Amino acid sequence: xxxxxxxxxxxxxxxxxxxxxxIGSDVVVSDLSISYGSYCAVRDVGFEIKAGTTMAxxxxxxxxxxTIALAASRLxxxxxxIDSGSICVNGRDVVRMQGNELREMRGDxxxxxxxxxxxALNPVVRIGRQVSEIYSVRGGDRKAVAEAxxxxxxxxxxxxxxxxxxxxxxxxLSGGMRQRVMIAMALAFEPALxxxxxxxxxxxxxxxxxxxxxxxxxxxxxxxxxxxxxxxxSVVAEMADSVTVLYGGRMLESSDxxxxxxxxxxxxxxxxxxxFASGRSAKPKEAFSAIPGSPSAHSTxxxxxxxxxCDRADDVCVSETPRSVELAPDHWVACHHPLDIETExxxxxPALAASRGGQS
Amino acid sequence: MSxxxxxxxxDEHVEVPAKPTKTVRRSKLLYIGLTLLGLLILFAAVxxxxxxxxxxxxxxxxxxxxxxxxxxxxxxAGTDSLGRDLLxxxxxxLRATLVIAIAANVTSxxxxxxxxxxxxxxxxxxxQGLMRVVDVFLSIPIVLSGLALASIVGRGMxxxxxxxxxxxxxxxxRLVYGEVLRLRGRGFVEAAAVHGVGKxxxxxxxxxxxxxxxxxxxxxxxxxxxxVIGAGLSYLGAGIQPPQPELGNLLASGSxxxxxxxxxxxxxxxxxxxxxxxxxxxxxxxxxxxSLSERQSWLDI
Amino acid sequence: MAxxxxxxxxxxxxxxxxxxxxxxxxxxxxxGDPARTIxxxxxxxxxxxAVRERLHLNDPLALQLWHYYSxxxxxxxxxxxxxxxxVLDLILERLPATALLAVTxxxxxxxxxxxxxxxxxxxxxxxxxxxxxxxxxxxxxPFALGFLLLLAFGYLVPIFPVxxxxxxxxxxxxxxxxxxLGAPYYANVVRDGMKDALASSxxxxxxxKGLSRRYVVSxxxxxxxxxxxxxxxxxxxxxxxxxxxxxxxIFGWPGIGALQTEAFxxxxxxxxTGTVIVAAVLVVLGNLAADVIRAFIDPRAKVGAL
Numbered sequence: 001x002x003x004x005x006x007x008x009x010x011x012x013x014x015x016x017x018x019x020x021x022x023i024g025s026d027v028v029v030s031d032l033s034i035s036y037g038s039y040c041a042v043r044d045v046g047f048e049i050k051a052g053t054t055m056a057x058x059x060x061x062x063x064x065x066x067t068i069a070l071a072a073s074r075l076x077x078x079x080x081x082i083d084s085g086s087i088c089v090n091g092r093d094v095v096r097m098q099g100n101e102l103r104e105m106r107g108d109x110x111x112x113x114x115x116x117x118x119x120a121l122n123p124v125v126r127i128g129r130q131v132s133e134i135y136s137v138r139g140g141d142r143k144a145v146a147e148a149x150x151x152x153x154x155x156x157x158x159x160x161x162x163x164x165x166x167x168x169x170x171x172x173l174s175g176g177m178r179q180r181v182m183i184a185m186a187l188a189f190e191p192a193l194x195x196x197x198x199x200x201x202x203x204x205x206x207x208x209x210x211x212x213x214x215x216x217x218x219x220x221x222x223x224x225x226x227x228x229x230x231x232x233x234s235v236v237a238e239m240a241d242s243v244t245v246l247y248g249g250r251m252l253e254s255s256d257x258x259x260x261x262x263x264x265x266x267x268x269x270x271x272x273x274x275x276f277a278s279g280r281s282a283k284p285k286e287a288f289s290a291i292p293g294s295p296s297a298h299s300t301x302x303x304x305x306x307x308x309x310c311d312r313a314d315d316v317c318v319s320e321t322p323r324s325v326e327l328a329p330d331h332w333v334a335c336h337h338p339l340d341i342e343t344e345x346x347x348x349x350p351a352l353a354a355s356r357g358g359q360s
Numbered sequence: 361m362s363x364x365x366x367x368x369x370x371d372e373h374v375e376v377p378a379k380p381t382k383t384v385r386r387s388k389l390l391y392i393g394l395t396l397l398g399l400l401i402l403f404a405a406v407x408x409x410x411x412x413x414x415x416x417x418x419x420x421x422x423x424x425x426x427x428x429x430x431x432x433x434x435x436x437a438g439t440d441s442l443g444r445d446l447l448x449x450x451x452x453x454l455r456a457t458l459v460i461a462i463a464a465n466v467t468s469x470x471x472x473x474x475x476x477x478x479x480x481x482x483x484x485x486x487x488q489g490l491m492r493v494v495d496v497f498l499s500i501p502i503v504l505s506g507l508a509l510a511s512i513v514g515r516g517m518x519x520x521x522x523x524x525x526x527x528x529x530x531x532x533x534r535l536v537y538g539e540v541l542r543l544r545g546r547g548f549v550e551a552a553a554v555h556g557v558g559k560x561x562x563x564x565x566x567x568x569x570x571x572x573x574x575x576x577x578x579x580x581x582x583x584x585x586x587x588v589i590g591a592g593l594s595y596l597g598a599g600i601q602p603p604q605p606e607l608g609n610l611l612a613s614g615s616x617x618x619x620x621x622x623x624x625x626x627x628x629x630x631x632x633x634x635x636x637x638x639x640x641x642x643x644x645x646x647x648x649x650x651s652l653s654e655r656q657s658w659l660d661i
Numbered sequence: 662m663a664x665x666x667x668x669x670x671x672x673x674x675x676x677x678x679x680x681x682x683x684x685x686x687x688x689x690x691x692x693g694d695p696a697r698t699i700x701x702x703x704x705x706x707x708x709x710x711a712v713r714e715r716l717h718l719n720d721p722l723a724l725q726l727w728h729y730y731s732x733x734x735x736x737x738x739x740x741x742x743x744x745x746x747x748v749l750d751l752i753l754e755r756l757p758a759t760a761l762l763a764v765t766x767x768x769x770x771x772x773x774x775x776x777x778x779x780x781x782x783x784x785x786x787x788x789x790x791x792x793x794x795x796x797x798x799x800x801x802x803p804f805a806l807g808f809l810l811l812l813a814f815g816y817l818v819p820i821f822p823v824x825x826x827x828x829x830x831x832x833x834x835x836x837x838x839x840x841x842l843g844a845p846y847y848a849n850v851v852r853d854g855m856k857d858a859l860a861s862s863x864x865x866x867x868x869x870k871g872l873s874r875r876y877v878v879s880x881x882x883x884x885x886x887x888x889x890x891x892x893x894x895x896x897x898x899x900x901x902x903x904x905x906x907x908x909x910x911i912f913g914w915p916g917i918g919a920l921q922t923e924a925f926x927x928x929x930x931x932x933x934t935g936t937v938i939v940a941a942v943l944v945v946l947g948n949l950a951a952d953v954i955r956a957f958i959d960p961r962a963k964v965g966a967l
Contacts, residue, residue: 073869075658075865075868075869077656077658078656078660078785103871103873104871105871106868106869106870106871107869107870107871108871111869112869114862114865114866116862119861119862119863120862120863120865120866121863121866122863122866122867122881122884122885123863123885123960123961124884124885124958124959124960124961125880125881125884133870133872133876133880134870137872137873137876138870138871138872169960169961171960171961182866185866185870492672492675492676492679493679495672495676495679496676496679496680496683496941498899499676499677499680499899499941499944499945499948500680500683500899500937500940500941500944501899501900501901501902501903501937501940501941501944502899502903503902503903503904503906503907504902504903504906504917504918504921504936504937504940505937505940507906507921507922507924507925507933508921508925508930508933508934508936508937509687510925511925511928511930511933512687512688512930584799584800587802588802588803591802591804592802592803592804592906592907595804595907596906596907596910596922596925597925597926598925611804611805611808615808618808618812618816619816625808629805629808632802632805633800633801633802633805636799636800636801636802637796637797637800640796640799640800641796644792644796655856655857655860656860657782657783657785657856657859657860657864658859658860658861658864658865658867658868659783659859659864659868659874659877659878660785
């Protein structure tokens, strides 16, 4: 799955002259800052996703993870400004695109998978049309060809009896099936990057497991690069190759998943993992509420955003923003007092290896 | 913006917010409407200052009874063909129209709100039964049946109020009913019911406070409609009879003199339009002030 | 779907039955002599006796009700006291003219209203000119607008005839009056439906697929905005019936509205009540038709999800 990155692009224009696209490409986010009016939701966030891997973006509400997801998909509402930074997919900065180039990149370079599949599907249009229009309107296929492709796409996401499903309306399908339809639509043009914005939160546990497995299979098959937004550490344990932890709009820690679970260096990450491990049967949201305090109402302009809730914090943490430092290969931490792997107790997440068993 | 923060504090999935709208600018409409209505009420209230609407000032009228035009001596708006001062008549007419409108509005809303509350608070049998009755009154065209009803109930001021109330309460009932259902679906009502709180208490404590904004909106829109209907029925002769002035019958008599004395039509016309306009502005103002953040179109991102 | 439709038809039937009951109650059960109520204040004693006889007023109330219902259902709405003809005949005679006027007015209303509503919904910024037009149109009473148009285009600029009649040139002004009056209401419904759909999640999905703006609006948004405007058209039937009373009087268009005004002047009670019954029946049918059309457009209704 380690397809080499495509030739450096930089040619804008129609698909005919675009860079030869590789399914699954490197994604580089650098110095990203986004604000809604005067409220800064994302500050100086940067991370990299290697082609063909899944990066989990973890955080509580207000951490900025959804904002980053929407920014990468260019679905931020009006009034949101991207103050600085870039999101480069396959060498092209998605954030700066406009007009036709922007429209072409949708679904083709970046695809967005929403959380609520029922709301995201048009209730008065048949499923088949909602999938086939991608092929016919954007791809220029004739109606019959587009319909056949739609049926094939639905089969690919493990929908039984796709010929029947294409004639149905969204409200006639179950939650899991609707999400599969959304996945089929997202992957129709084989995007370089799939952004999954908590797509399984609204589903019940068994269905959630099926959908996760589906994505993993598709990724293995197609070499898809995936950015998975979640607040559920169990999903991270299942899916992610690498993890970035956000808090208050800033990146606190970013590394591959094993390092993160075995040797977290940021106190916040450590607390997350502790809660997750101890409350294994509890709902994911409670992991956050077990940490004393709550995110402050305004994202701090200086200082570590977690300082007010951190028991290791001191004056430096409040006055000076910690910079992101590579403490180990590909393991970035933003903390004035990172946890020392020598002296800290083992993080109690014995289940990680077991749940991942066989997947790499 | 505060919605993100609030949601974050509650630890919910944050819905990316719409651009915050400028609420200050919107309520300008509300104040304009209220001011206009206030001015009109004032004008109607001081009607006696303009003299009696019944006295015939015949000086200056020709033998044919041609009316005096605007700004003739002593008559700011002129007189009608019988010599009655138009300003006095218009002000009295406005007063009659306003009284009818407010009375009809209040009574129809009272009846409608009670019915709507009852329909929304009880089981399906009561619900369906009452809603069928509401449907009946919604299916009867108002002016058409207003004429029929007026011929039975009688003309005059209270006749009109009765007619308008009897036919119009259904609109309020349906809107209130819809609102009650919506509030019931919010969960806190069901929760209270499960805990054994009595229906009346639920109504008082949970539902009434929330429907007040809807009621205000209805009151304003109803006000506009009732003025039109009341004046309309008077225009057709089903309401207040001449010589007692009312904007509707002033319009009727004014329209006959349109070629030689347009002011007879135009003065009451302007007053009628102004009255309706004030209610419409109030309704628009209330509406806009209540839509806190306008959801924006996804086409414009 | 079948279940949904039968429910609506059933409700319609119940409503009509109740309307008839209501007219019965008002005519026969108010204090005072029902014969007087029905025959009018000018009827003589003999006429009153004849009325009592014919309308079974000496029978018990339940029997009277039965007679009333059976006569209505057989099409006997009484006889006009001034014209001495069956009420139903009079109404059916005038109905086509009103129907023509109403349909034309509806067309004007829909075209004007939909254009305004769509335009306002699709603009990225608010237009106070549009809002002002909206408010202005909502504030003019129907009789006022009718008169102004008659004045402007009948007298001042004599394009249209000022006498009564049913020719095409006679249709223009009244239809325009009714259409322009109804337009802001229709525009509001269209605009609100569109804005709602434009702000919905599925529109975001459509945009995220990279579909063009025109395609998204025409193939996704409009379809969702449609159902409320269909409901509005159903309600328009009732509103039209009221509007035509003024408009037909002002422009001399010989329809149901004019009939009612004349009957009012003559205190011709059978005609007055008969018109109300017929109008109510048509309103119920109109709403039913709107429900059916909406069910066809909105698949959620078919499966009984509504």
